[in-house]
Amino acid sequence: MEVVAGVDLKVGREEILGLVGESGSGKTTLALAVLRILPEWGTVLGGRILFDGLDLLRMSEEEMRRIRGRRISMVFQDPYSSLNPTSRIRDHFLELYRAHYGHVDEKEVLEKAGTLLRIVGVPEEKLHDYPHQLSGGQRQRVAIALAIALKPELVILDEPTSSLDVLVEAQLMELFKDLRKRERISMVFITHNLGILSELADRIAVMYAGKIVEVSPTEKLFADPLHPYTRALIDSVPTIGSDELRTISGEPPDLRNPPKGCRFHPRCPFAMDVCRVAEPVMKDVGGREVACHLY
Amino acid sequence: MRVISTDEGRGLVEAREVKVHYKVSTGLLETLLGRAKVVRAVDGVNLSIPRGGSVGLVGESGSGKTTLGRALLGLVELEGGSVLFDGTDISSLKGSALKAFRRRTQMVFQDPYTSLDPRMKIGHQVEEPLRVHGICGNKEERRQRVLEMLEKVGLVPAAEFYSRYPHQLSGGQRQRAAIARALVVGPEFLVADEPVSNLDVSARAQILRLLRDLRKEMNLTLLFITHDLAAAWSVCDRIDVMYLGRIVEEGAREEVLRDPLHPYTQALVSVIRDPKRRKGEGPKISGEVPSPMNVPQGCRFHPRCPFAMDICRRVEPQPTRLKGGRSVACHLYG
Numbered sequence: 001m002e003v004v005a006g007v008d009l010k011v012g013r014e015e016i017l018g019l020v021g022e023s024g025s026g027k028t029t030l031a032l033a034v035l036r037i038l039p040e041w042g043t044v045l046g047g048r049i050l051f052d053g054l055d056l057l058r059m060s061e062e063e064m065r066r067i068r069g070r071r072i073s074m075v076f077q078d079p080y081s082s083l084n085p086t087s088r089i090r091d092h093f094l095e096l097y098r099a100h101y102g103h104v105d106e107k108e109v110l111e112k113a114g115t116l117l118r119i120v121g122v123p124e125e126k127l128h129d130y131p132h133q134l135s136g137g138q139r140q141r142v143a144i145a146l147a148i149a150l151k152p153e154l155v156i157l158d159e160p161t162s163s164l165d166v167l168v169e170a171q172l173m174e175l176f177k178d179l180r181k182r183e184r185i186s187m188v189f190i191t192h193n194l195g196i197l198s199e200l201a202d203r204i205a206v207m208y209a210g211k212i213v214e215v216s217p218t219e220k221l222f223a224d225p226l227h228p229y230t231r232a233l234i235d236s237v238p239t240i241g242s243d244e245l246r247t248i249s250g251e252p253p254d255l256r257n258p259p260k261g262c263r264f265h266p267r268c269p270f271a272m273d274v275c276r277v278a279e280p281v282m283k284d285v286g287g288r289e290v291a292c293h294l295y
Numbered sequence: 296m297r298v299i300s301t302d303e304g305r306g307l308v309e310a311r312e313v314k315v316h317y318k319v320s321t322g323l324l325e326t327l328l329g330r331a332k333v334v335r336a337v338d339g340v341n342l343s344i345p346r347g348g349s350v351g352l353v354g355e356s357g358s359g360k361t362t363l364g365r366a367l368l369g370l371v372e373l374e375g376g377s378v379l380f381d382g383t384d385i386s387s388l389k390g391s392a393l394k395a396f397r398r399r400t401q402m403v404f405q406d407p408y409t410s411l412d413p414r415m416k417i418g419h420q421v422e423e424p425l426r427v428h429g430i431c432g433n434k435e436e437r438r439q440r441v442l443e444m445l446e447k448v449g450l451v452p453a454a455e456f457y458s459r460y461p462h463q464l465s466g467g468q469r470q471r472a473a474i475a476r477a478l479v480v481g482p483e484f485l486v487a488d489e490p491v492s493n494l495d496v497s498a499r500a501q502i503l504r505l506l507r508d509l510r511k512e513m514n515l516t517l518l519f520i521t522h523d524l525a526a527a528w529s530v531c532d533r534i535d536v537m538y539l540g541r542i543v544e545e546g547a548r549e550e551v552l553r554d555p556l557h558p559y560t561q562a563l564v565s566v567i568r569d570p571k572r573r574k575g576e577g578p579k580i581s582g583e584v585p586s587p588m589n590v591p592q593g594c595r596f597h598p599r600c601p602f603a604m605d606i607c608r609r610v611e612p613q614p615t616r617l618k619g620g621r622s623v624a625c626h627l628y629g
Contacts, residue, residue, distance in 0.1 A: 022495035023466075135583045165355040166522065167580050170566040192496060195568025222570055234570045236500035238529035240552045245504045245529050248497040251465045 018201030077159035079139035116145040137168040306343035312376035336362040338540035349517035351527025354537035401477035405489035407469035418457030467498030546621025
């Protein structure tokens with residue numbers, strides 16, 4: 001089945017792009033494809049992934065290995081899965097530097113690691129602890145320190161705060177804002193939570209059933225969403241002070257058998273005849289992009 | 296301490312000074328020496344829900360909200376205090392009275408995967424509680440009742456969903472089936488423990504709406520456990536905020552969520568990210584919830600509270616009744 005279908009997306013230098021969508025929309029698959037770490041049953045059937053002019057899909061595995069971690073890195077939802085439970089935090093840093101630079105001066109690496117931990121807000125002495133001795137928030141901070149250690153140009157963050165408590169999430173959001181100023185990296189921030197992108201992302205891309213349906217500068221997207229799905233996503237978040245609770249009817253489609261025409265048409269309150277037959281293409285609408293027959 | 300006065304009217308469900316402690320063995324030596332650590336999951340909670348009322352129990356992980364919910368259903372042993380259901384101490388229930396209590400109270404869990412049997416048709420799972428409780432004499436009556444219930448929770452066409460298996464349903468549909476299973480026996484009190492936390496935005500809104508509608512339609516008394524304050528707003532009349540085993544603030548949803556008093560509630564409200572409005576201002580809270588094995592002295596929140604005073608480090612604040620029937624446990628409010 002086609003999980004990501006004909007997606008065009010750009011991330012600028014030092015830009016934070018939010019990629020939002022519900023589960024099964026293909027947002028994680030898209031990120032894994034960029035790093036070429038799709039599970040073995042997944043293949044990129046077509047298209048190009050350009051990074052600083054290089055076509056990542058045409059690089060050898062060895063060339064790709066040198067890019068991962070060093071020029072493009074990734075932070076996952078669950079820091080348990082990216083940290084090794086049997087290694088101390090210090091060993092994670094040593095291993096990272098060794099993998100990319102071969103023999104390294106241990107003292108120098110640990111000094112750098114200490115500085116990185118300070119930047120992400122973890123006490124330096126935690127370097128000598130194992131992952132289970134850290135709190136959930138600290139583990140995610142360590143994962144972030146590892147992701148930025150080699151000064152990559154692009155960091156992909158896949159639901160980095162979804163498993164954390166809300167107050168810890170708020171602390172991490174401050175960290176991301178701080179990092180963007182300090183480290184001048186581009187970020188792709190993948191989430192199902194539109195709200196958290198409002199204060200972080202420069203632009204937001206909305207995915208539905210393997211397609212990008214809208215790309216907009218953040219403020220415009222919230223003030224005046226163009227695609228009916230974007231509008232519905234915003235409206236279906238309950239608001240304190242209002243008893244209105246709008247819902248999108250129906251269920252997301254089965255990707256093994258996606259609807260003809262626009263993939264959102266069976267759930268769209270504005271669906272017209274054309275939506276059932278023709279797939280809408282991305283159009284430029286006042287500096288924003290939207291794939292919908294209404295425009 | 297909040298004293299429940301008699302003129303206030305009796306709640307259908309009442310918790311009085313409820314304490315639930317878990318013993319955690321940290322090793323053989325500790326166990327042998329009788330030094331097993333104690334987790335004070337719920338540590339002196341008063342709560343009263345009138346018939347037809349709905350309380351949103353909010354807090355972060357480790358606050359004890361799930362344990363409190365289970366305590367109200369008699370599913371955990373109390374270390375202290377008591378739970379009253381319809382005026383009767385539930386610890387005294389035996390035999391048919393206990394069975395009736397089990398029918399009159401039901402629970403819906405976060406993950407419908409764990410509460411539904413993957414090998415059993417949806418219809419049969421919803422029917423099971425009817426058989427257990429001997430409701431509806433014959434098979435055809437039961438089937439009718441199940442079909443009506445499936446329809447009520449929006450699994451239509453009901454006859455089609457009746458013969459489907461859990462894996463053939465989406466997450467939202469599975470949660471609907473779990474709700475049908477809980478409500479088919481006509482309970483009076485429902486504990487819904489994070490019923491929307493595993494769901495996508497669109498399914499979440501659907502389930503919140505369903506719970507809100509069913510609550511009115513079936514005159515349910517509801518305890519809605521969630522970490523999502525806006526979700527609690529959309530289904531509940533009253534809000535109880537829990538932190539490390541204690542209720543720190545309680546009141547009508549408008550008061551607690553639009554004019555929070557406790558610094559912890561203020562922080563929780565301020566970080567709500569509603570795409571339809573700007574983020575609010577609130578105190579910056581550092582650190583994370585400490586382990587309930589090491590509950591701080593004095594006010595449990597003081598190590599993270601930006602307003603902590605000397606007294607907060609020494610004396611545990613008790614809930615104080617304020618105007619409008621709300622209460623807060625914080626030294627800032629006398």
